[in-house]
Structures are given as C-alpha cells and as structure tokens.
Amino acid sequence: MKIIEAKAGIKPLWEDFNQKSRFSSFLQSYSWGDFQKTEGIESYRLAFEEAELKGGFDAKARLVGIAQILRHPLPFGKSYLYLPHGPIIDEKFDEEEAWQILMDKIKKIAKETKSIFLLAEPKQNFDQVSIIKKSNKHIQAETTLILDLSPKKKEILSQMKSKTRYNIGLAKRKGVKISLAKNLDDLSIFLNLAKETSRRDEFKLHSDNYYSRMLKNLSEDKMIELLLAKYKNKWVAAILVVYYGETATYLHGASSYHFRHLMAPHLLQWRAIKRAKKRGCVKYDFWGVAKSADPAHHWAGFTRFKLGFAPQSPIIEYPGPYEYIFSPISTLGYKAMQKILGRR
Numbered sequence: 001m002k003i004i005e006a007k008a009g010i011k012p013l014w015e016d017f018n019q020k021s022r023f024s025s026f027l028q029s030y031s032w033g034d035f036q037k038t039e040g041i042e043s044y045r046l047a048f049e050e051a052e053l054k055g056g057f058d059a060k061a062r063l064v065g066i067a068q069i070l071r072h073p074l075p076f077g078k079s080y081l082y083l084p085h086g087p088i089i090d091e092k093f094d095e096e097e098a099w100q101i102l103m104d105k106i107k108k109i110a111k112e113t114k115s116i117f118l119l120a121e122p123k124q125n126f127d128q129v130s131i132i133k134k135s136n137k138h139i140q141a142e143t144t145l146i147l148d149l150s151p152k153k154k155e156i157l158s159q160m161k162s163k164t165r166y167n168i169g170l171a172k173r174k175g176v177k178i179s180l181a182k183n184l185d186d187l188s189i190f191l192n193l194a195k196e197t198s199r200r201d202e203f204k205l206h207s208d209n210y211y212s213r214m215l216k217n218l219s220e221d222k223m224i225e226l227l228l229a230k231y232k233n234k235w236v237a238a239i240l241v242v243y244y245g246e247t248a249t250y251l252h253g254a255s256s257y258h259f260r261h262l263m264a265p266h267l268l269q270w271r272a273i274k275r276a277k278k279r280g281c282v283k284y285d286f287w288g289v290a291k292s293a294d295p296a297h298h299w300a301g302f303t304r305f306k307l308g309f310a311p312q313s314p315i316i317e318y319p320g321p322y323e324y325i326f327s328p329i330s331t332l333g334y335k336a337m338q339k340i341l342g343r344r
Helices: 008-020 030-038 095-113 153-158 162-174 184-201 208-219 264-278 300-307 328-343
Strands: 002-005 042-049 063-073 079-084 115-121 143-148 177-180 224-231 234-244 247-255 283-285 315-317 322-325
Touching (some): 008 030, 030 042, 153 264, 184 224, 224 264
Parallel strands (some): 079 115, 247 283
Antiparallel strands (some): 002 042, 063 079, 224 234
C-alpha cells in the first residue's frame, strides 16, 4: 500500500471508490473540496494505491483508500487539519498500517501549514487504531437517521407515522405547491426563509455567499437541488438536498412560522424522498438527529419531525471523533479559548 497526493486526473477513480464504499460521503468528494476552496479552506487529497508503482500513480491502478483533508486557519498564522467523514479505507486492509502511512504524510502537511492538530470524523470505526485518540470535539452530527428507499413509494409512505402522512395530505389539500429552483437567483427565497428560521430557532447561519458558492459548485456535478414550497403567491418553505452515489442527504431546511399551519415542510420532504428514489438513490439521510427522545434536547423539535418519516429506522451513531495533536501547548490554548467562547 502506498499513499500519494491525488491530482485532478484521478477524480473519476476517487469518486468511484468513494461512492461504492459503504462509508461513502459527499464530504469526501472532489466537488465538496472544490467548494471549500472558494471559502478559503485549502484541501489536500491523499489516495491509497493497492500496490507501489514506479513513476507515481497509474491510472489503471485500484484505489483502496482516500482522505480529503481540509485546512482551517486559526489566529497567529496557525491552523488545524480536518477530515470530514474520512478517511475511507478498504476494509480488507490493515487499519493500523493505513493510518501509519497516512499520518506520515499528514505530519509533513502539518509542518508546512503550522497546523496544531488533526481532527477526523469518519463513518468508519477506527477505535482499534493506536496512533489516534478519541476527541470530544464534534463538527458533524454525532447521530443521524437514514430512510431506506428500496421499497415502493406506497410502502415508504405507509411506514411513516400517521401524523406525518396526515400532514403531507393536509399540505396538498391546502394548495401548497412544490417546485424545483430554476437558477441561482432562486436561492434568495431560501436565504430569506433561512434567516427567519435562524432568528426563530436561535441558531447561526453561514453567510449568503457560503450557500451561493455551495449551490453553484455542487450544481456543476448535478449534486444538489433546491426545492421550494409555495402557497398562493408566498414562498413558505425550502430545502437543500445533496445527491451523492446511492444517498440523498437533506442538508438544510427553512420555513415560515406564519404559514406553519400549512405543513409545507412535510410535503417538501415527501417530494424530496420521491425525487431521490427517482434518481436511483437507495438511502435518504436526514443529516443529524438527537441521540435520545429527551424533549429538553435542543434538537428535539426537528428530530421528532424527521422521525415521523422513518419511525422504523434505527438512529445511527458515528464512531469517533479522533484526533492527533502536533502541538500540545497550542492545542491546549485553542481548546481553552473554545470553552471561553462557548460560555459566552
């Protein structure tokens, strides 16, 4: 096994390996890395070859692992390295050996970029790998809910909670109409609704440019769609759905509180589920739920909403996160500052 820096020419092999893995994630796709670059986040793509070849990477070689690493800048010229839903390593290969090879390369990147630690949040379980340690820092959701799209649409609908089915029908009867955004100009509809939702539910949004660049970059590979719900002449809800391999992911959603009685988000989700199935997806990822049914949990509301569509699906808990510390003193200072900011 050998690791190299992946160039643009191996994108098809990279995407093929990623999409066929049971640990596949759009966060490890070329398109996501390219989008991150527009946000000032540098990406490093490392690919594992099955065998060592002379003269670099052979286009006919088989990939057995990938790691797209994002460099996040910190004050004073420092940074940290982040592996979202990665690395992805062929399960036939020794994980310890793979991580040793990977870390040899990452250490060089860390030295060049003055990175103080590496944070990895893989879908794959690496608890037995000794070179990395468990971390308590999460960026991605720890748990998610995935709906199986392999049954027929009628069966998927029948397995939903009765209240969810009722709300889908209610939205139809009230005259809510669902449409697909035609161009980037329609993003303003989502942004206006998202800002209202953010104020109401007290969470922080990304910048307008973040969503605009994401939609533009992922649209180039037909990886994202913006679905909109309209009632008479008013836009009342919107969702962003990412498609990658066999999985559709409900990434972001927003709705108007004034029109909450229309149940438009329920109809939007049902339309997104049907579109995902039509595109050949076999999984619909609701992208984050609370671990438990605790009504006091800050995710309780949307967790209840999501569970209505997939009450029979188990909540999936991801392993990790894991970390490797390059600079103990700087990392300690960073974590202390995070705690202070968190209390504020």
